[in-house]
Amino acid sequence: MTKYIHGYIPEEQERLLIQAGVLAPLIYPWIDFTGCQHVLEIGSGVGAQSHLLLSLYPHIELSCVEIEKKQIKKAKHNLTQFMDRRIHFMNQDAGDLQLKKKADGVFICWVLEHLNDPAAVLAKARENMFSGAVIYITEVFNSSFHFYPQLSGLDRYYQAYNQLQRNLGGDPDVGLRLGNLLKESGFSEIELSRSGFHLDQTQPKELKKIANYWKELMKSGSEALLAAGIVNTADVLQMEQDLDQIASDPDGVLFYQFIQAKARV
Ligand SMILES: C[S@@+](CC[C@H](N)C(=O)[O-])C[C@H]1O[C@@H](n2cnc3c(N)ncnc32)[C@H](O)[C@@H]1O
Numbered sequence: 001m002t003k004y005i006h007g008y009i010p011e012e013q014e015r016l017l018i019q020a021g022v023l024a025p026l027i028y029p030w031i032d033f034t035g036c037q038h039v040l041e042i043g044s045g046v047g048a049q050s051h052l053l054l055s056l057y058p059h060i061e062l063s064c065v066e067i068e069k070k071q072i073k074k075a076k077h078n079l080t081q082f083m084d085r086r087i088h089f090m091n092q093d094a095g096d097l098q099l100k101k102k103a104d105g106v107f108i109c110w111v112l113e114h115l116n117d118p119a120a121v122l123a124k125a126r127e128n129m130f131s132g133a134v135i136y137i138t139e140v141f142n143s144s145f146h147f148y149p150q151l152s153g154l155d156r157y158y159q160a161y162n163q164l165q166r167n168l169g170g171d172p173d174v175g176l177r178l179g180n181l182l183k184e185s186g187f188s189e190i191e192l193s194r195s196g197f198h199l200d201q202t203q204p205k206e207l208k209k210i211a212n213y214w215k216e217l218m219k220s221g222s223e224a225l226l227a228a229g230i231v232n233t234a235d236v237l238q239m240e241q242d243l244d245q246i247a248s249d250p251d252g253v254l255f256y257q258f259i260q261a262k263a264r265v
Contacts (some may be wrong), residue, residue: 001183003168004114005161006220008191013046015216017078020048020152022213026195027109030260031136033057038107040065042094042125043054043111047075049221053107054082061086067093094121099128113140122185129265135187137261141175144196147246148253152237154246160230161221167228175259187263196257201250210254211247215240 006012027188033053033250035062044050044064054062064087072089079087092098092247095117106125112118125135142162162172171177199207218239225231244255246252 003224004068005168005170005224006163007223008068009223013071013074013218015220016046016048018020018216019213020027020052022053022209026197026258027138027189027260028052030057030193030195030262031107032081033060033105033107033134033136036060036103036134038101038102038103039105040099040125040128041107042097042121043108043114044075044089045071046079047139049109050079050087051082051106051138054079054085054087059106061088062142063088063090063091063099063141063151065092065094065097067091095124095126096189097121097124102130102133103127105135106133108135109138110140112137113165113172113179114168114170118171118174118177119181119184122181122187125229126265131265133263133265135182135261135263137178137182139175139178139259140172141257141259142172143176144257146253146255149246149249149251150199151242151245153235154242157218157225157231157235157239160225160235161218164221164225164228164230168224177263178259182261182263184190187265189262189264191262192259193262196255198253198255204247207252207254208247211243211252214254218243236256 037059040063041050042065046067050062050064069091072091115121165172167213196211199210202242222236
């Protein structure tokens with residue numbers, strides 16, 4: 001199994017909930033499960049996106065597949081308010097996915113970047129979908145990250161973070177490949193879209209909010225980066241200080257694009 005850069009400590013589990021809330025306005029406008037009855041979420045984590053899906057689509061039955069038991073335990077807690085709904089939690093590796101009942105919708109968000117064979121997981125998902133079923137994927141494109149002013153501490157840390165993701169068998173630019181991966185896995189009607197942020201001091205509150213979000217995202221890799229000996233504690237601190245500086249600098253800019261894909265069986 002690929003080692004996981006973010007880890008499963010309680011702070012990380014909490015970060016996933018905050019992340020889902022911060023990014024929801026950028027992710028969900030492109031997604032539509034209105035016509036679906038049974039949605040499968042792959043890599044459902046602590047249920048942060050499941051919560052949004054269940055709120056947005058009150059009619060759906062939701063199957064959550066997640067490889068880590070600790071995440072499922074937390075997801076059950078986070079989704080208590082929906083327990084009268086049809087929700088199934090499955091502790092499975094998405095690469096060996098086995099559903100009792102096929103899905104007519106599949107949702108994947110921030111998961112394929114961690115896998116060494118994302119096409120195999122997509123092909124497995126496809127086997128568990130009805131003909132005509134829809135899949136929506138949202139994934140990272142980390143090379144698109146740019147910031148101003150140039151700060152070497154943040155730059156170095158970011159390169160180290162992405163290098164560790166590659167060393168662990170993942171792909172920090174997997175978003176770029178979504179179209180080809182879906183094609184290779186047998187999907188058709190493939191559509192791609194981009195979303196993200198381009199923030200500066202014309203929107204100071206939003207810039208600060210995203211700088212803080214990015215700081216927590218970067219810190220979520222710090223334990224693994226420190227353990228791998230790729231950064232030291234001073235590097236972590238410098239990365240945090242650089243993001244604080246961008247938020248307050250009169251010339252501060254943050255730019256990032258992630259990729260979304262839609263396809264059908
Ligand atoms: C960054 S989290 C995202 C969780 C959720 N999609 C969200 O946006 O909040 C990635 C999740 O994918 C899970 N995961 C990684 N590899 C997996 C696999 N092969 N099968 C199922 N889940 C996996 C991890 O355990 C983790 O909970």
